[in-house]
Amino acid sequence: MTLSQFEIQDIDQTVLLWLDHLRIKTLIAMQQQLEVDTKHDVRDLVTNVDKDNERMINAKIRAFDSEASIVSEEGFGDQQRDMNGNVWFVDPIDGTMNFVKERANFAIMIALYVDNKPVLGWILDVVNNVVYHGGPQLGVFANHLRLDNPVNDTLSDGIVLLSGARLLYGMFGYDKIAKSALGYRVIGAAGPSFIRVILGQAVGYSSKMMPWDFAAGQVLAKTLGLSVSDIDGQPLNMLSSNIVLVATNRAHRDILTLHQS
């Protein structure tokens, strides 16, 4: 099934309305005591807001697109085995540690893929009240402002964003990447990191991620002419974890070369 430009704009505007509501809901929840639990380890946090947001988003998707599948972080989605038809990706709070400790630098992310093709992505920066949204048919917008493709800088002329834990434990050759870049930063969340690459503040970002962490970012980044792959240069598997690399074309090539050396 191919969606028309009008249908895609309608979906975009519909989800933007959901995100308006979610933002207010999240800000109100932040004024109350958060219920914080851990998942796989003490650094893998989940809160009542993660769960409540996911329940609300998934219910909106089910009501709006009843045939669709949902791949979401906190267990209220489907056990998805293929990318046929409409598949939605939901990260109800991306960067939960930042959400809990910094009260900033987190995001709400949603993406729509149709028959495995990226169609629309939304990354809401809750605190700054900016939603980055769009896709190949629309372009990419920060709220209502259209974004240009970022400058195609090399790794040695730019800042690269890396997963702090993986760098610290010597994984994925991140130390070589960090040493080759002009500088590196650790943000601690996927959405805010994708935003920086999309805005040209960083030339690249790499971390091990689950599909809800990278689905929206991939739509927006590819639309803006950035390269998105796994760290070996292969397309991302949308139904499992990947060592994701998003970068300018030149920095992408620099990083793949480093990784293979």
Place this chain on the structure above:
Amino acid sequence: MTLSQFEIQDIDQTVLLWLDHLRIKTLIAMQQQLEVDTKHDVRDLVTNVDKDNERMINAKIRAFDSEASIVSEEGFGDQQRDMNGNVWFVDPIDGTMNFVKERANFAIMIALYVDNKPVLGWILDVVNNVVYHGGPQLGVFANHLRLDNPVNDTLSDGIVLLSGARLLYGMFGYDKIAKSALGYRVIGAAGPSFIRVILGQAVGYSSKMMPWDFAAGQVLAKTLGLSVSDIDGQPLNMLSSNIVLVATNRAHRDILTLHQS
């Protein structure tokens, strides 16, 4: 010489007016092509804005406080040998790489010490239009809002901020600190890092810094009950580089213990 509460408030308000002007001047300069040079190495950047801002700030200080000494980054200050009398510290653009590449996450910082005692500090977050200012006689404010002391969390319950380059090259035991914390982040600039500790978003921050990097942050952090020392627990030398550690009292103890082990 001891300043009265009224005199200190007058100095605070005077510098806030300078910073209003500097902010506009900096934003206008960012709309034009920056002239970027390197200093000691390719990662040590300086721009026309660093130099212009420092010239302007130092001229304002000389006109306002003609007897004072100035310790500033870009060479327009004095060759200061002691902390007698009024000593001003000026960082005209803190986080120049962020300024150039991210166009965010940098600051303008000014501090006043009298006879080696911290009196006032200002950290201006230019992009977000928030100036963190105050001192022991006034308290600390984010613009007009008084800040509370941050919660006294431990290292293992909080996010720690570290110098990326020093962590990457295995210096100062930063890997142990990062592994013991709940998480770590790399921001790439002193002012924005001090702000996060002051706001309680991080439990601590450590980097090797020059006096203009830490003078303002030290005033604000100490006023808010945080611990500031070098990485061995000794008072900072205000006229040379230090491996600075600012942290909650509990995280400060945790980090000193780790560093000595």
